[in-house]
Amino acid sequence: MAEPSTATLLVTTAAGIGLSSLFPGIDGNALIGAFAGAALVAISSKNLPVMQRLAYMVISLAVGYLAAPEVINNSPLKQSGVAAFFASAGVIALTLHGIDLIKTIELPDWIRKGGRNE
Structure with a gap:
């Protein structure tokens, strides 16, 4: 079960998401899907610590x-809520997998030395 601070959050x-979907110009379906x-x-x-989970949630x-909209244009999905859910999840x-891959790249010596060919 989630801890009380996470449940309250x-x-x-x-x-807040529910109230903001009432404003014109905001796609309520996408907003609710992204929140889910x-x-x-x-x-x-x-x-993970609560603050890191909060940062992950906001991002x-x-x-x-x-x-x-980009997921809808490049996939068979047609509903913005479903597209936002998959993009958000x-x-x-x-991104974390991509960062790990970037960390494992072996750069040539001349790049690590700042472009000097010695």
């Missing part, structure tokens, strides 16, 4: 909402 954020994906990321990151929410995992 999720309920408060859900209320971000909540999944926050809840499934059990071994997932923002990227999921912004990426929904996958962004942290894909």
Whole structure:
């Protein structure tokens, strides 16, 4: 079960998401889908500190909402809520995996020395 601080955070954020979907110009379906994906990321990151989970949640929410139109254009998905959910749920995992891959790249010596050929 989620700890009380996480549950309170999720309920408060859900209320804010629900209220913000009433404003014109905001895609409520994408916002709710992105929140669902971000909540999944926050809840499934059990071994991380609360502040890091909160940061993951905010990043997932923002990227999921912004990426929904791109996911719709490049996939068979047609609903912005579903597209935002998948984008939001996958962004942290894909980004962290990409960072790990970048760390393992072996750079040639001339790049590590600042471009000097000695």
